[in-house]
Structures are given as C-alpha cells and as structure tokens.
Amino acid sequence: MRPDRFRHFAAIDWSGAAGERHAGIAVAICEAGNAAPKIVRPGHRWSRPEVAAWIEHQMPAETLVGLDISGSLAFADAGAFFPGWPSSPDDARGLWALVERLCADDPHLGAASFVDHPEIARHYRRHGGREGDLFGGGTGRLRLTERIGQAALGCRPTSNFNLVGASQVGKASLTAMRVLHRLDDKLALWPFDPLPDHGSVAVEIYTTIAAIAAGRSAGRSKLRSFAELNAALGALDSKPVRGRGPIDDHRSDALLAAAWLRTVAHAPQFWSPDALTPGIARTEGWTFGAL
Template identity: 65%
Template sequence: MTPDRFRNFAAVDWSGAAGERHRGIAVALMREGEPVPQLVRPEHRWSRAEVLAWLIAEMPANTLVGFDMGISLAHADAGTYFPGWAESPSDARALWALVEAVCAADPHLSVTRFVDHSEAARHFRRHGGREGDLFGGGRGRFRVTERAQELLGCKPYSNFNLVGAAQVGKSSLSGMRLLHRLHGQIPVWPVDPLPGSGSVVVEIYTTIAAMAAGRTAGRSKIRTYEDLNDALTALKCDAIAGTGAIADHASDALITAAWLRGAARDPALWQPSALTDQIARTEGWTFGAR
C-alpha cells in the first residue's frame, strides 16, 4: 500500500531532560493545503504530558507524526534487550510497559527509576563515569535501523548511552512512556502494522530530514531563519517570516514536518530491505532509513 492518505504531517523534537517543562521540546505541523509548516504554540514551553494530550485530543485527523527519539533498544545483536536479566521483555510493547511500570512514581514521564534500576543500570552508560558491566564498551549496542542510518552518512548514538550532549537514551526511554500511553489510540509504525486510515506515529532522525533539504550530516543543525528558509525551499515549501536566530529545536521540527510531507509518499521508505517482522516487533525502525 502506498500511504498517500495522510493529510497532515507533524514532527516533535523531544526531550528526556529532568523537570516538567523543556525548551528542547518543539512541535511543528504541516497542514493539508498550507505552503509552509508552522510551530504549534511557538512561545510555549511544552511538558511531555502536554505533548501526549495534544496528540490525543488536538492533533488533526490523518496526521503522520514523527518523534525524534528511539522507539526501542537494541535486540537483534543479542537476541534480547537485557542479556542476563530474567525479566527482559519479549518485544517493544512489553519494553514500553516495563519502563512505565518501573517509573510509575517518576513525575513528568521521566525515567530516573529505570536508569537507576539495579538490573537495567548494568546495561547503560550513565553520568559520573558509571558504565554498567553489560554496556558492552565502545559506542554501545546499536539497533539494525541505526546501522542503516550510518549507511546514509549519519552518526547515531546508542540508546544505551545516557552521556553527552548528543545522547538520545533518556529521551528515548521517556518517549517509551508516552508510546505506552498511546496504546489503542494511535498506532506506532512498524511495531504496529500501518493501518489504512487514521493518524500514525513514526520514529524520525532529524538529520535525515536536514540532509534531504541539502544539509550535510555534520551541518544538520540550523540556527538562523535564512538557513531554515533555504532548507524549506529545497523541500518545496514557502519561506517562514523571520530573520536572525532560531532555536535548532524549532528548526529541526519545522524541517522534519516539511520533509515528512514528501517522504510519506515514497513506498520504499515503508519497506526497508532490513526490516523483518521480528525487527519491526522488537526494535522498530527510523522512518527514512532505507
């Protein structure tokens, strides 16, 4: 099936930082028939719970919405998420449920209790030089989709790495709490099959969208309106009003929402060669990684 039924395209630059509200969260929406994406609540500092509420109650129908986070952890390399842990989940949905259960008392969809859990912590690289004995060394463990990202020229981080400005581990884990709460309301591709109607959540990597807009992987961050509008022009959008500096969280979301409009109509992106049923069920995939 060619998924040309989507009418709106949204992108969420997500954050796993501590606290309730975050400058690092931005939501952009490309509505049907409009020539340019727009930020949703542009002056607002979002909480993760507010993003969840927007998805369920306010997002337009038939929207393809991308989240800049990893929707799962590496599984294929070891045949399990957490080798040596008897309670290691069997698939992505069970992983989301485990993170939610362990972190039920953590406010704001945070994940402190999970990364500090005596068994889970053995697999993560954490701040303060704390590297779990099962982290694996080096850059950590990678999903199959992250290896596909590398073939595109991207430089992904392991979701087991929680250290460094570019790490995505905590945002991915906090995102899993959101995905768990979406169950039965919005499907998450490819963990869930692509439905014939309605909205769908996908994982995105904003660097892929920036590269499609003419940037390089090393220069994917856009911090001025002038560079933003060059990228939007490359994606066949009109310019956005504004000059000077713009937060890269906002530009990431805007560019990715614009990119999704065209990318969603490419059947090849929905059928990556390395995406098996088992990978879909356990590791998920980054939309746009071939």
C-alpha cells in the first residue's frame, strides 16, 4: 500500500438508541501528519441519516472512516446467521438488505422491527426476560473477529445477539447495518469489499483497540478528561486537542480512534489478518485492528 494512500482519517462513535438525534453519536476527523483530530460539527446532535449523508456527500475524498459498530452477525460457528430458518441470508449484504426490508417503517433508521420478527426473535436475548429458545445461553454467539481477534487483545466482546445490559452493542449494530446498506456501492466497505487502490474506505472499528494502542488497558479504555485524552493522543504521536476538564467518552472515543487510524492505516498486517478468509469476509466481516 502506498504511504499516502489515505489523506484523511475519520472515526464515528455510534448509537442504536431510540429517537431521532443522539448525544451518543460523535464524528471526528484528522489529516495525514500529526495535527490534532477535530470533532465534526461540534455541539451538533447527529441523526443516523445525517451521518450516512455526511459519509456519502461531505466526507473528504480519500478518507479511511471507522464506524464503532459490528458490521454483521456470527455465521461461521453455525454455518448461518439464523440456523434452521430457510430464509436466513447467505452473506452480510443479504443480512443488511433483510434488516432494511423488515425495518422500512421504523423511523430514524431504527431496527426494532427486525428483532420482533418471530423467527429472528428466537435467536436474541431481549429485555423483560425474553430469551429466544435458539439464543444458546451464556454470553451468546460471537463472530470470529470477536472470539480470536478482539479477545487476543484482552477485550471482552459482547454478542450482537444479546440486547440486554449497558455493554450490549446489538442495537447499534443493527441500526448501522441500515447505514451500510445505504452506503453500499458509494464507497468500499472493507472487508466485504477488497481494499481498492483509491477512494474512501469504511471499516468497522472497536474503540477499545485504539485505547489499548495508546497505552490504556481494556478495562481503562474510556477517557473522560482532556488530560487523559491528550496523554493518549501523545502516545499515538498526535498533537493535543484544546480543552480542559471533563469530556464525554463519545467524543473522546471518536477523537482517539481517528488518530489511531492514522497510525495504522498503512500497515499491511491490519488489512490481512491471518484468520480473515474470503468466506469470513463475505459473511461476518472483521474488526479493523483485531489481529
């Protein structure tokens, strides 16, 4: 890969919460070099459709953009997203299309209708003690990138089939799949698409990996002060951001992840993890930086 393959690096902290606009969504970007990352539209409360529109229409050319989501569901462990259901999609793009079709009437790119589907609900753990008979118990099913790549870093991944608890990521990932469906053919979505020679590329990120790269432990990955954030940015050879006192971890996650992407984007090993086969790329996807 050319050292100058990407000119900008963006990171998006995502939210699957109900409603139109979300304090939990933050967008940050930085240029090649070591300039401090910046929040895009500071003070703005983003909606999910606005983020999709920004990526498609306003994001600078030749940007590597990371979304803090899971781009797919577990497939390899059972040979299907929803084993035993004849209508289970064959690949991630089919899954995105299914989420979009079932949730077409859900406002604000929500995804509640997806897990309300009687066959799909059997695979999920939901609030109110509702655990589908095919959930499988325990922590739930994990993708290979979660079982191998993230775990190797000391992370404790959460199953996308678990929609209960503060650490659950399933709701956010389902809503993000509607965004991926909209962005398909607008830019490369790695690893569902191969890395192209030019143009912007979107990848799945896990902001804890960025924090670990900056010297934090998985259990101390959240940065809640400008002092902590700037110390982490310094470990990634980035200039500090302006500010004093507390900062919410949505903004700090996005700022740090943008700077981290800048440090690792041109390293070949991040684009070719040993366990990332063509079949895994097509069905489960991968977390960028999980080796």
